[in-house]
Amino acid sequence: MITSTTGPQPADFADVRATNLAVVLRFVREHAPCSRADIAANTGLNKATVSSLVADLIDRRLVRETGLTENRVGRPATMLVLDGSPYAAIGVEINVDYVAAVATDLAGQRLLAWRRSFSAGESVNQGVANVAAIVRRVVNRMAKEERQVLGLAVAVPGLVDVQGAVRIAPNLGWRDADIGGDLAKALRDPGFSIQVDNDANLAALAEQRFGGNAGADDLVYLTGQMGVGAGVILDGRLRRGGLGYSGELGHVQLDPEGPACRCGRRGCLEAMAGIGAVLRRADPSPAEIEIELEEVVRSARAGDEATLATLAAVGAGLGRGVSIIANLLNPQVVILGGYYVALAPWLLPPVRAAVRDGSIAPQAGGCEVVASTLGHDAAALGGAARVLDSLDSGRLPGGISRTT
Template sequence: MSSPSPAEAFPAHTPAAAQIFTTVLSHGPLTRLEAARRAELSAAAVTKAVRPLLEAGYLVENADEETRRALGRPANLLRVDGGRALFVGVKVTGEEIIGVLTDLCCRIRVARRVPLDSRGPREVLAALAELVRELLVEADGFGVRVLGLGLAVSGDVDRAAGTVRYSPFLEWRDVPFADLAAVATGLPVTLDNDVRALTVAEQWFGAGAGLTDFALVTVGAGIGCGLVVHGRVVAGAQGVAGEIGHVTVDPAGPRCHCGNRGCVEAIAADSAIVARVREVTGVQVADTAEAVALAHAGDPGAREVYARAGEAIGRGIATVVNLLGPERVIISGEGLAAYDLFAGQIRDTFAAAAFGSAARCDVQTRPLPFEEWARGAAATAIQSFIGPDPRQERR
């Protein structure tokens, strides 16, 4: 098995080096001039930043044949050597653990899923350790070390402290999961909220690449929201930000697990929809799939439940857009399987509630399987590796 202990640190722990590296990672290959322009750094700063990265093999610089032919002269391009290191990303749900092995460019090389028989921290930790062990065995075939483990968990997660303060789906409170996982696996661990982790991946590689301000809204078991403002993923002073699921849209609405009434999540989360469909129709649907099937079959009560969910989501999105004015809102999550049942209500309610030109915000859908959420966890591990330790800073 590959040694779980990293043999090296990123060769240039400076803001400029991290900035150049992530710029090339997200937008490369790039010439030094283009990298400087995108990172808003001087040519001298770029030269200083890239030198140790080139020497250590994290960046490579060579002439691209197509560009050379197009320009009629050599064009040396900076790019990340994805094979230089490996990382593990893990998404923990209430039912299973999804793990991926990625390269330095966060490309998934191996993916695994392990069912959970119990949601207790001890049992989850044991399943996690076994999954990571399997991925480390897979890493042997690549000939490079695994340098970090990213963990993504739903709920109130304090990345700086490495603690799950509250996860409703796991029923955890104040679990020091990062430290426990580090002891169990021997790897440096970055723990973050699952939606924020997915937001990092979308910012670097997905529908948010190149945007300085966007929001990622996830629908499904919960209603989450990741925020990027002025190019930075926002966590908030207390490690909590973007909780669109707990925006009150109906003060007289159903009770939410957070203790308030009429939250978006209390109306539009999967469990809330299933419970409401049972109540309205009298049909004891077993799960989301049966609720969706009933609505697709034309049951008016079920369709009304989904319409109400769409209105709640649309109002929540409008609240985010009115407050922050993002260029784009990306809607994702497992709840997109029912998107046709509430897409119109999301669109119409958003348009009605958005203030003025905020309604021009580009709202788009992007289905992402849980392997992509695990990839987001790996992205946070890469982020921790190449930049200042987030335990030492507040965003």
């Protein structure tokens, strides 16, 4: 039997209201302050429906009226903004040497951003206990602010399948771990959803929602952590592939004769342009990376020739990787994150040159390469973004009590 998802889905009238609530919520998020008439004019929904939907969103404290009015012909319109004061979204990133946590309100404003050190090589149990401890503190803080937690999404550097199971996280030494289930147990079924995703995927969501290229439909984010992964957004959505393992750029082979990679192959992008290549050592200690990286930046600023040559070589390798993405996916922008941000002044010129030279489309198909402006908690912030995405796709807190 042929089944296909190319065509439209049936517009089930029972879902129409939930969908339209989400449409109005998203419009207010993006265009606040705005009036009910603005919403009607821009969404194609009629005014009576918009009024009813807005009343519902006000009941749920997702939207509120401001004192402001807009002067138009006829009577003035009351302006709406996001409320969301009773809600929070939480994102957590587990990395080799730290756990980062971010909480945001509905508009994506950071309510807190915490980080605690984390020892590489911890067992899954220890890791989950660490994450649970930081999440408990975040939830308590939110409770003090009288905010209900809408959900938690956890970023893990590794292969995470579409169900959220961690298949392999090589730099953590984890395999086949049900982090989400374990966390739910550790948090004693906290009453909010817990999602687990790849770190690059979540960072890409953060860029799409909050970054310097927010709103780009075709965007790729590259993590520059111990590993190099890609979060691929095409046509406005994360593309995970069949099992959820998309974005594994780090082990794309750039040169069959290249340096040995930790994965056992040769000439992988990670071996040629990962943090090990930057620091000129095969297996840098996670705890030392930030200190050594500062040293590299200092040397580069001072014009040290060996350092500049190393960064030029890393940039050339990274650029070849980005040119593969440009040729294969034609994104509008590729965003370099993590450790690459601090090195951007030296990496961006050779990366851009390699992309230009390696792309078959004129002007690299319009593909720009930039450094992330979201800092080191991009993946954690992306966890919060994923929770907000769930809201945007219609999973609103509380039941739908009103009907029209």
